[in-house]
Amino acid sequence: MAEQEINRSRRYGRFFSIAYLDLDNFKAINDTKGHHVGDDLLCVVAGTIVENMRCADMVARIGGDEFVVLLPETGASDARSAVVKLQERLMERMGARNWPVSFSVGLVTYYCPPTSVDEMLKKADGLMYEVKSQEKNSFRHEVVETSMPREHPSPPRPVRMHSGKSLLSGGFTITILTDLKNKIDTARKDRTIQ
DSSP: OHHHHHHHHHHHOOOEEEEEEEEETHHHHHHHHOHHHHHHHHHHHHHHHHHTSOTTSEEEEEETTEEEEEEETOOHHHHHHHHHHHHHHHHHHHHHTTOOOEEEEEEEEESSOOSOHHHHHHHHHHHHHHHHHHTSSOEEEEEEOOOOOOOOOOOOOEEEOTTSEEEETTSOEEEOHHHHHHHHHHHHHOTTOO
């Protein structure tokens, strides 16, 4: 789905954002309260993310305690607002159950699409790790606006046919110029053809 969004962005010049969330102190929950509580916590987090995102947004669990949200048609300002709101809702849910877990988020807004899903995830993941290593329970946001060369479709390649004609990959048939020249020369020699 992320690849489709990149392709759509590349083709139509649309923008999107991606948020990479990591749970701070999740291991402590598993170690002190047990894995069944950790599983419950992950279900609450997943449910809270889905409830607070639009139906067009895509939510995925990437790893044990890491989630990614892809926000199509979402520019920098709206992406920041969405992440702030989401962090508030998540913290409310954690506080209601006395779970000492917070959320570090890497957020990237692409006005110019990345070359791959891998590149996109690495950038968001890198920002998230910056947050975890310095302050936790916050987010870093980067906006990618630099222009990239647009992919131009290559011209159709001719495929030689036995009939002396060429069939283009787009389905059009053309007559090779030497055949036309021969037909024109024949017509000029034959005085009955006007």
